[in-house]
Amino acid sequence: MTPTFLSVGECMVEMAPFDNDLFKMNFAGDTLNTAWYARQLLPVDWRVSYCTCIGEDQLSAQMHAFMEASSIDTSHISTVPNRTVGLYVTQLDGGERSFTYWRENSAARRLAARSDHIEAAFVAAGIIFFSGITLAILPEADRAVFLDQLEKARRNGVQVAFDPNLRPQLWENEDVMCRQIMAAARICDIVMPSFEDEARYFSDENPQKTVNRYKKAGANLLVVKNGPNDILLSTFEGQTTVQAQRAAKVVDTTAAGDSFNAGFLAKLLADETPVDAVQYGSKIAAQVIGQRGALVDLDPDLLK
Numbered sequence: 001m002t003p004t005f006l007s008v009g010e011c012m013v014e015m016a017p018f019d020n021d022l023f024k025m026n027f028a029g030d031t032l033n034t035a036w037y038a039r040q041l042l043p044v045d046w047r048v049s050y051c052t053c054i055g056e057d058q059l060s061a062q063m064h065a066f067m068e069a070s071s072i073d074t075s076h077i078s079t080v081p082n083r084t085v086g087l088y089v090t091q092l093d094g095g096e097r098s099f100t101y102w103r104e105n106s107a108a109r110r111l112a113a114r115s116d117h118i119e120a121a122f123v124a125a126g127i128i129f130f131s132g133i134t135l136a137i138l139p140e141a142d143r144a145v146f147l148d149q150l151e152k153a154r155r156n157g158v159q160v161a162f163d164p165n166l167r168p169q170l171w172e173n174e175d176v177m178c179r180q181i182m183a184a185a186r187i188c189d190i191v192m193p194s195f196e197d198e199a200r201y202f203s204d205e206n207p208q209k210t211v212n213r214y215k216k217a218g219a220n221l222l223v224v225k226n227g228p229n230d231i232l233l234s235t236f237e238g239q240t241t242v243q244a245q246r247a248a249k250v251v252d253t254t255a256a257g258d259s260f261n262a263g264f265l266a267k268l269l270a271d272e273t274p275v276d277a278v279q280y281g282s283k284i285a286a287q288v289i290g291q292r293g294a295l296v297d298l299d300p301d302l303l304k
């Protein structure tokens, strides 16, 4: 059977600032970004599949065509009549990004509305990747359906990887966000949080506290990203810090974490050591933040 990397979540229209106050339209979203980079970084015998919902309008068709052209498998994308895809605009402040969204009524919010849709995607996967944003956009009842199906897939041997990607503006409130993130972490093998966010919303004093909290929840492989600072890696064998790759220049930090996740998971799935996988993920992220937008061309040397 073809090994499948399945990413689940929401892809949006991205408007990212380029030169002369012009904005460039693209398609992006944390889980799609990870799938897009993973497609380039995983061996060709892997299938990279994206699970979401889109509308039936022209913009949705364009997004679908973009994924196909990027060699991402679209067989787990369903359509929802009378809805369209979400949109976000990136604002840059000295290279640091922030996002404004128009996604309250997006088709992707229905991605777990039919449990057979996600079930079919999950059973076909070797590894499932999702994020806190995947959960944040779902109606409350669908979150439970999503996590139930995930647990079932995991019991059947599928690996589960999770980036908490904390976005309080997408949740009902911070309490709900923190509770749901920890409920999700309980059914994950690999958790890849970013310390800056975790410190802010879980009051972790240092990356060690972040590791301890997710380990207690049950995850056995943890990578705590920390911007340009050391990355903390915790595995079955113990833990270590890995120096982050310095970026030659920081132009736009959008998708730093998403591209790191793709590089890290691609090397793990190729049976490299977790330390090598962290170093590789960090190299990919350093490249990505040197260019504008979420999806950027990678140095061909990195793809070898």
Ligand SMILES: O=C(O)C(=O)C[C@H](O)[C@H](O)COP(=O)(O)O
Binding pocket: 028, 029, 030, 031, 033, 088, 099, 133, 165, 167, 253, 254, 255, 256, 257, 258, 259, 294
């Ligand atoms: O916020 C969302 O919903 C998005 O998906 C927009 C962005 O593409 C990612 O958030 C970027 O993620 P970072 O790697 O954390 O920079």
